[in-house]
Amino acid sequence: MAVLGPGSASLRFGSVLLIVLILCGSSWTRDVLTGRNDTRPEPNREHHDQDQGHAANATKHKKAFPVLELNYDYVRMPFEISLWILLALLMKLGFHIIPRVSHIVPESCLLIFVGLLVGGAIKAIQEKAPVMDTKLFFLYLLPPIILDAGYFLPIRAFTENMGTILVFAVVGTLWNAFFIGRMMFAVCQIEAAAAAHVSLLSCLLFGSIISAVDPVAVLAVFEEIHINELLHILVFGESLLNDAVTVVLYHLFEEFSHAETVTVGDAFLGVVSFFVVSLGGILAGVIYGVLGAFTSRFTSHSRVIEPLFVFLYSYMAYLSAEVFHLSGIMSLIACGVVMRPYVEANISHKSYTTIKYFLKMWSSVSETLIFIFLGVSTVEGPHNWNWIFVIFTLIFALLSRVLGVVGLTFIINKFRIVKLTKKDQFIVAYGGLRGAIAFSLGYLIHEDGDSKNTRGMFLTAIITVIFFTVFVQGMTIRPLVELLAVKKKKESKPSINEEIHTQFLDHLLTGIEDVCGHYGHHHWKDKLNRFNKTYVKKWLIAGERSSEPQLISFYNKMEMKQAMMLVESGSAAKLPSVMQQREPRPERMIPKISKTREAEIRRILRANLQNTRQRLRSYNRHDLFMDPFEDNMSEVRFRRQRVEMERRVSSGSGSESESDHQNRATPSVPNQSIRTSARNAFYHKVYTYDENESARPSDSAALLDESNRSADGQSERQKPTRCLSDPGPNEDEEGISFRSS
Amino acid sequence: MGSRASTLLREEEIEEIKKETGFSHSQITRLYSRFTSLDKGENGTLSREDFQRIPELAINPLGDRIINAFFPEGEDQVNFKGFMRTLAHFRPIEDNEKNKNPPATEPLNSRTNKLLFAFRLYDLDRDDKISRDELLQVLRMMVGVNISDDQLGSIADRTIQEADTNGDSCISFQEFIKVLEKVDVEQKMSIRFLH
Numbered sequence: 001m002a003v004l005g006p007g008s009a010s011l012r013f014g015s016v017l018l019i020v021l022i023l024c025g026s027s028w029t030r031d032v033l034t035g036r037n038d039t040r041p042e043p044n045r046e047h048h049d050q051d052q053g054h055a056a057n058a059t060k061h062k063k064a065f066p067v068l069e070l071n072y073d074y075v076r077m078p079f080e081i082s083l084w085i086l087l088a089l090l091m092k093l094g095f096h097i098i099p100r101v102s103h104i105v106p107e108s109c110l111l112i113f114v115g116l117l118v119g120g121a122i123k124a125i126q127e128k129a130p131v132m133d134t135k136l137f138f139l140y141l142l143p144p145i146i147l148d149a150g151y152f153l154p155i156r157a158f159t160e161n162m163g164t165i166l167v168f169a170v171v172g173t174l175w176n177a178f179f180i181g182r183m184m185f186a187v188c189q190i191e192a193a194a195a196a197h198v199s200l201l202s203c204l205l206f207g208s209i210i211s212a213v214d215p216v217a218v219l220a221v222f223e224e225i226h227i228n229e230l231l232h233i234l235v236f237g238e239s240l241l242n243d244a245v246t247v248v249l250y251h252l253f254e255e256f257s258h259a260e261t262v263t264v265g266d267a268f269l270g271v272v273s274f275f276v277v278s279l280g281g282i283l284a285g286v287i288y289g290v291l292g293a294f295t296s297r298f299t300s301h302s303r304v305i306e307p308l309f310v311f312l313y314s315y316m317a318y319l320s321a322e323v324f325h326l327s328g329i330m331s332l333i334a335c336g337v338v339m340r341p342y343v344e345a346n347i348s349h350k351s352y353t354t355i356k357y358f359l360k361m362w363s364s365v366s367e368t369l370i371f372i373f374l375g376v377s378t379v380e381g382p383h384n385w386n387w388i389f390v391i392f393t394l395i396f397a398l399l400s401r402v403l404g405v406v407g408l409t410f411i412i413n414k415f416r417i418v419k420l421t422k423k424d425q426f427i428v429a430y431g432g433l434r435g436a437i438a439f440s441l442g443y444l445i446h447e448d449g450d451s452k453n454t455r456g457m458f459l460t461a462i463i464t465v466i467f468f469t470v471f472v473q474g475m476t477i478r479p480l481v482e483l484l485a486v487k488k489k490k491e492s493k494p495s496i497n498e499e500i501h502t503q504f505l506d507h508l509l510t511g512i513e514d515v516c517g518h519y520g521h522h523h524w525k526d527k528l529n530r531f532n533k534t535y536v537k538k539w540l541i542a543g544e545r546s547s548e549p550q551l552i553s554f555y556n557k558m559e560m561k562q563a564m565m566l567v568e569s570g571s572a573a574k575l576p577s578v579m580q581q582r583e584p585r586p587e588r589m590i591p592k593i594s595k596t597r598e599a600e601i602r603r604i605l606r607a608n609l610q611n612t613r614q615r616l617r618s619y620n621r622h623d624l625f626m627d628p629f630e631d632n633m634s635e636v637r638f639r640r641q642r643v644e645m646e647r648r649v650s651s652g653s654g655s656e657s658e659s660d661h662q663n664r665a666t667p668s669v670p671n672q673s674i675r676t677s678a679r680n681a682f683y684h685k686v687y688t689y690d691e692n693e694s695a696r697p698s699d700s701a702a703l704l705d706e707s708n709r710s711a712d713g714q715s716e717r718q719k720p721t722r723c724l725s726d727p728g729p730n731e732d733e734e735g736i737s738f739r740s741s
Numbered sequence: 742m743g744s745r746a747s748t749l750l751r752e753e754e755i756e757e758i759k760k761e762t763g764f765s766h767s768q769i770t771r772l773y774s775r776f777t778s779l780d781k782g783e784n785g786t787l788s789r790e791d792f793q794r795i796p797e798l799a800i801n802p803l804g805d806r807i808i809n810a811f812f813p814e815g816e817d818q819v820n821f822k823g824f825m826r827t828l829a830h831f832r833p834i835e836d837n838e839k840n841k842n843p844p845a846t847e848p849l850n851s852r853t854n855k856l857l858f859a860f861r862l863y864d865l866d867r868d869d870k871i872s873r874d875e876l877l878q879v880l881r882m883m884v885g886v887n888i889s890d891d892q893l894g895s896i897a898d899r900t901i902q903e904a905d906t907n908g909d910s911c912i913s914f915q916e917f918i919k920v921l922e923k924v925d926v927e928q929k930m931s932i933r934f935l936h
Contacts (some may be wrong), residue, residue, distance in 0.1 A: 160928070352834045417833045418928045490923055496900050497920040504803070505859060505882060505929050512831055513806040513932055514797040517775045520932060523797070530800075555896050597892070 006147055084130075088368045095109070108220040108371050112467070115375015123379055132373040137440045138322070141370050144362035146316050146329050147347055149240065150336035151359060157233045164420075165234060168428070170240035172404045173211050177249055180393070182209025192385045198454055201257040206458050208249035209442055210397060214435030215329070216238040216370060217466075221433060221474040228487040229490050231424060234670075235431040243329035244278035250441055251325060281327035285334025288317035292335070293342035293540040300542060305349035307358060342540040345553070349560075356614060370436045377439070378463050384456030393461040394468055397434075407430040423484050430477060433469040438462050447482050494561075499554050500560045502654040758822060762849055772828065776821050786818035787811070806862050832930035853918070853922045855930040860917050863876040870911035876901055912918035 037672070072079075088111075095102050095110050122128075181204035191721075218239045222232055252270045256262050280684045292313035299306045321331035342359045344352060360471070405428050413419045420428075442462045445455050454548040481488075492498075513519070545553070755769050764772070774864045778793050792798060792808040800808070801811045809825045819827075829849040846853060849855075863871045863879055876897045882893050884893065912920075 047901070121829065320799055374784045414932070417931045418925065492923050495903060495920065496896065497903050498924055500896075500900060501921055502879070502882075502924060503930070504862075507801055507803045508807060508859065508862065508884065509831070509930065509932065511798055512801055512828070514801070515807070515811075516772065516797050516828065516932065517778075517780075517794065518932060522932075526797075526801075547887060549888065550886055551880075551884055551896070552892070555899075596889075 085365060085369065088372050089365065091372070092364075092368045105477070106221050106224055106470075107365075108217065108472050109474055111368055111371035111380075112375040112470065112619035115324045115377075116379060117374040117375070117377035118372070119379030128380070130373070131377045132370075132436070132440060132443070134440045136368070136443050137373075137436065138328075139319075139374075141366045142216070142437070143315060143328075143332060144317050144359065144366045145219065145370075146240070146318075146332045147311075147336055148359040149236070149364035150217065150333035151310075151340055151355075153333065153337055154233060155337065156230065157229050158237055159525075161230065161233055161237065164416065165237035165241060167408055167412055168234065168238040168405070170245055172238065173213075173242040173245040174249075175404045175407075176211030176397075176400045177204065177208040177245075179207070179403070180211055180396050181205075183396045183400075184389070184393060187388065190388065192388055194491070199257065201253055201262070202454065203259055205250070205253035205445070206461070208246065209252055209438050209445075209458075210248075210393065210434060210462055211400070212246040212434070212438065213239040213244045213432045214437050215243075217366060217435030217470055217474070218431060218439070220367060220371070220469070221477060222431065225478045225481050226489045227427065227481060228489050230418075231427050231431075231486070232489070234424075234428055238428075240329060240333055244274065244281060244327040246437070246441070247275050247325065247327050248274045254445070277325070277327050278330055280324065281321045281330035282334045282353060284321045284324075284326060285331035285336075286338050288313045288331075289335040289338030289739075290321070290340040290540070293346075296339075296343045296346040297540060297542040299347065301346050303351060306347045307354040308354050310339065311358070313339065334418055342537070343542045345545050345548075373437060374436050374466070377443075378467075381443075381459055381463070382453065382456040383460045384453040385460055386457050389457055390461045390464045394465055397465050402429045402433045405432075423486055426484070427477075427481070427486055430480065431475055433473060434466045435470065436460075436466075439466060493579075494554075494558055496558060498556060499551065505553060759824050761822075762825050763832060764825065764829065769825070778822055786820045786886060790817055803862065803879075807819070810862060817890075826923065827858075830838075830855055831930060831932045833933065834927045850931075852926050854929060855926055856918055856921065857890065857914065859930065860914050863912075870909070870913050871917070872911045873901060876912070 033570040091111065091114050092107070095107060118566075181200075184206060185198070185200045185203040186205060189196060213235070215236065218235055222235065248270065252273065256266065292309055295309050295313070296306065299309065300517045314332055318328045321328040405425055407419050409425045409428075439459075439462055442455075442459045444457065506522060506525070509522040513523045754767060757875070758764065758769055759766065776787070779795070780787055781794070782788070783790060789808055789812070792811070793804075798804045798807065811824060813823060832850040834850055835854070860871070861867070863875055864881065865875060865878075870929060880893050880897055882923045901910055901912060906919070907913070907917055
């Protein structure tokens with residue numbers, strides 16, 4: 001148990017227990033995934049015995065009513081799946097409890113290692129282990145990860161570097177595939193390799209499988225090292241976009257490896273096919289994205305199912321693309337990217353949080369399962385260890401990556417404004433990890449029928465490369481980043497200044513481009529924005545938000561976030577002191593908030609002052625409470641409830657309702673009413689949709705979305721404090737149904 | 742172009758501009774042809790009307806300010822040198838410039854000078870401070886007419902609050918630089934003039 005480290009005795013015991021559980025669980029679950037009907041003999045036998053016994057006795061007397069029965073078959077499938085997932089997650093949890101290990105070794109390595117152990121254990125019991133079924137992987141495990149990545153893709157960084165990313169993804173992958181394929185074919189001709197039967201096309205197929213950088217592995221490793229945005233988006237974007245190339249190459253070579261000759265026409269069709277696959281995938285994604293955005297326009301009537309639309313439309317985009325052998329990954333990304341700005345303008349805050357957390361959750365589970373399965377399948381899979389083949393594959397994979405990156409950067413730098421330095425190139429080359437996609441594609445290869453087990457040889461080589469990149473490169477990239485002093489990601493709060501000035505600079509640059517007559521980046525971006533504003537937003541965003549300028553929505557989001565953050569410390573008692581802190585700076589007094597916002601704020605306060613007697617929950621940043629800013633609260637309801645509330649409040653502290661009345665009448669600074677409310681010790685809850693606490697340990701990708709970053713708790717700005725009501729299941733969609741306090 | 746011999750660009754002018762702005766020969770000639778195509782009056786200078794004839798500039802929220810930025814203080818005409826001097830701010834910063842012997846004065850396209858150019862677009866009265874009113878004006882231009890004054894005012898106040906470190910409720914140039922330190926100005930304020 002070296003991986004578990006020298007923990008305390010209880011930890012060791014706990015980990016032993018976990019391993020035992022996994023062994024039991026895995027021996028139960030093996031059948032699910034291999035689909036065989038190999039059942040556990042004992043219960044059935046018992047059952048049969050019982051039946052026979054009963055049958056024998058039936059003639060004699062009535063069967064005794066079974067008080068306790070064992071019927072495992074009924075729940076077999078879901079039981080085993082759930083057990084497997086549970087064990088995987090417990091493992092993941094275990095790694096974080098043991099602090100030292102998780103700092104040195106990236107999580108993906110640990111999970112693969114666990115998978116190896118489990119696989120080994122299963123093999124020792126001489127049962128067949130569940131292997132990573134290709135369908136399982138591509139249809140169930142991969143989409144959540146890609147959707148999570150695509151939905152929270154930092155658009156600005158992505159589009160600014162789109163050219164570079166595309167060059168790396170397309171040209172780089174092609175170069176890798178052909179280089180490795182050709183070299184391996186040469187290697188196979190060597191006497192010692194004993195692999196002379198492998199044809200050129202098979203080698204090219206092998207090359208195309210192993211050439212693609214894997215998004216899952218990249219995400220898993222890069223997220224923990226907090227590298228700067230540019231490098232992150234370069235490697236990650238490349239791993240996403242090379243899917244189209246991989247799909248085309250794979251299908252191309254697979255088809256051809258069965259044919260005898262390849263003509264120029266075939267090659268030409270291959271090129272055409274590439275465009276069809278990538279553009280078709282994007283088109284499919286865009287269509288579903290627009291549909292999803294359009295649907296979200298009408299979901300104000302039924303808020304609970306809003307997140308489902310996002311998930312289902314995206315998944316449908318993926319599946320539809322897969323139907324036509326288009327690039328499912330690109331379709332998924334396109335769908336998420338297109339859908340997101342409109343959906344977020346339409347849905348409620350709670351739905352937004354739900355979407356975010358569900359995506360993080362699913363992708364986390366998927367990632368964990370993928371790595372564990374990778375480990376298990378390694379032990380299980382058909383292996384054919386061919387020293388020369390494997391070693392040379394490894395060497396050529398690394399070599400081609402380095403050559404490809406260096407060569408392409410040389411060309412790309414001629415066109416970039418901000419050039420890529422040697423350090424950047426090194427990280428990009430080093431971050432080219434291979435992962436489970438390569439493995440699954442390898443699994444898909446049809447065996448040629450000869451006894452040489454070519455497929456096994458390929459699989460072994462693929463696994464070796466995957467292991468090398470994930471373990472060696474994954475583990476060493478963090479110290480290397482430190483050593484080379486690569487720029488790290490800058491943590492920054494959302495700043496209204498940055499937003500304003502960035503937009504200002506956008507306009508400025510567009511203007512200058514127009515003066516020069518140069519139709520560049522800014523010109524087209526401006527045109528797109530204009531088109532978006534005049535036509536698309538009107539169709540896809542509900543209500544008056546369709547005409548809300550981006551700056552305003554950004555500002556509103558910031559304000560709301562900050563209002564939540566202000567009560568982050570949690571207890572009501574602290575609040576008066578927090579408020580008083582602000583007093584000695586009168587010159588920084590908050591200016592008047594606009595009337596509509598004031599009204600809105602007051603309305604929300606009224607609504608929530610109702611439940612003043614609710615117990616204060618203990619502070620927990622992960623609690624999701626009801627969102628007081630539901631857009632579907634109608635004015636009428638509020639007026640009615642306000643009346644109700646006033647009646648109640650007036651029966652309580654009389655002075656407060658007076659001041660409330662006064663403050664409602666006059667548009668004075670709402671701070672005073674807040675202070676009185678605060679002093680009357682209303683309970684406050686914490687409500688945060690802070691990116692920092694996502695399920696993924698260090699969620700850099702999401703942090704890049706500037707408009708959703710959590711504001712610093714010590715903001716100077718006074719905000720009306722929110723009295724949040726206790727969430728109840730019936731409180732959400734029907735507006736606020738006030739329970740008696 | 743025979744009839745316009747007087748306005749043709751002379752070699753020594755090109756050299757001067759090259760030294761001052763750092764543009765290459767081909768870039769200067771390209772931009773000169775653009776200059777002449779804008780110059781409908783054919784007198785070797787551009788007036789404000791010439792700029793306003795550019796259609797996209799008319800719909801740009803900052804169009805007027807950009808046009809004004811080309812014209813030096815109080816003048817109504819700008820010649821080619823002035824045109825190039827303004828455009829030089831948007832030249833990409835090249836790495837090899839840092840290695841060669843650094844020029845005596847800071848090149849026009851250094852990060853500070855780029856930011857100064859942007860700052861001057863906010864700060865119309867040239868008092869080296871962006872006041873609340875100046876900020877409000879820019880916000881109003883960018884946001885359009887549908888937003889109330891109050892809301893814009895609160896945005897402006899918040900902006901100043903975030904940036905202001907010395908408490909004068911204006912944004913000075915230093916504060917402006919500090920606020921934008923995380924923004925990649927070298928990339929954002931550069932235009933790739935094609936070779």
